[in-house]
Amino acid sequence: MKLAVQLYARARELAGQDHVELDLDEPVLVGDVRQALASTVPDLAPLAPGLLIAVGTDYADDGIVVSDGKTVACFPPVSGG
Amino acid sequence: MIQLTHDPIDTQQLTESVRDNAAGAIVVFLGTVRELTDGRRTLALDYEAYPEMAEAKLEELVETACQRWPVTRWGIVHRLGHLALGDVSVAVAVSCPHRDAAFEAGRFLIDTLKEIVPIWKKENFSDGSTEWVHPGLDSKTENPLTG
Numbered sequence A: 001m002k003l004a005v006q007l008y009a010r011a012r013e014l015a016g017q018d019h020v021e022l023d024l025d026e027p028v029l030v031g032d033v034r035q036a037l038a039s040t041v042p043d044l045a046p047l048a049p050g051l052l053i054a055v056g057t058d059y060a061d062d063g064i065v066v067s068d069g070k071t072v073a074c075f076p077p078v079s080g081g
Numbered sequence B: 001m002i003q004l005t006h007d008p009i010d011t012q013q014l015t016e017s018v019r020d021n022a023a024g025a026i027v028v029f030l031g032t033v034r035e036l037t038d039g040r041r042t043l044a045l046d047y048e049a050y051p052e053m054a055e056a057k058l059e060e061l062v063e064t065a066c067q068r069w070p071v072t073r074w075g076i077v078h079r080l081g082h083l084a085l086g087d088v089s090v091a092v093a094v095s096c097p098h099r100d101a102a103f104e105a106g107r108f109l110i111d112t113l114k115e116i117v118p119i120w121k122k123e124n125f126s127d128g129s130t131e132w133v134h135p136g137l138d139s140k141t142e143n144p145l146t147g
Helices: A009-015 A030-040 A042-050 B011-017 B051-068 B099-116
Strands: A002-007 A019-023 A052-055 A072-075 B002-005 B025-032 B040-049 B073-079 B081-084 B088-096 B119-125 B130-132
Touching: A002 A009, A002 A030, A009 A042, A009 A072, A009 B119, A009 B130, A019 A030, A030 A042, A030 A052, A030 A072, B002 B051, B011 B025, B011 B073, B011 B088, B025 B099, B040 B073, B051 B073, B051 B099, B073 B099, B088 B099
Parallel strands: A002 A072, B002 B073
Antiparallel strands: A002 A019, A052 A072, B025 B088, B040 B081, B040 B119, B073 B088, B119 B130
16 A cells, blocks of 8 residues: 655654655554654654654554555654644 | 634734623633743744644644533634744633633643644754754654754
8 A cells, every 4th residue: 555654843854855655565554654664764763663643633553554545644742832 | 713824823813703792701822932941042933733633633622622611712823934032823712601611721722732733843042953842752762863
């Protein structure tokens, strides 16, 4: 399954791009996305354990299945306000 | 009203938007750009959001607040982009029949916004360095980064 993961804040800056294209075997779990991001973009690897992943507009734990067509985003802890 | 904007926040207009004859109290919280943090001098902050998710999470927060307190009207505006010292970065306004509920609902909205809404700030320090603010991240990394 091809997946474009949107990146924000320090994750976007470290990757040098606002999204990363991944090609993963189904079923795809959020934890698989986390691992693939770390291996595809080595600069993200040190941060990977602390990155948050959202499927659609909801936060998703590593055990959640990512269905085809869903928007996936990855970013560090938030600091709005 | 929920709004993400690159323009200065009109706090007077936001306050007026929550006035209602059913309400006896309006609480407005403004977050502003602070100069000193842990002894370091800030010149400016840059704010970035994941807009679709930020708006969805703000809607959820408001829904929860309205279930817990008798909120008459509400409005949340968060600014994005480059902000100078003293600029208003976020404004939360709630009106309720009585002040206790207005204070509690307003506090819940700003506290929870800071915890879960996907918006980030980047510090521009006076020594020329910049640094994203990601609470707790470095303690979870294998090789902490400082920049």
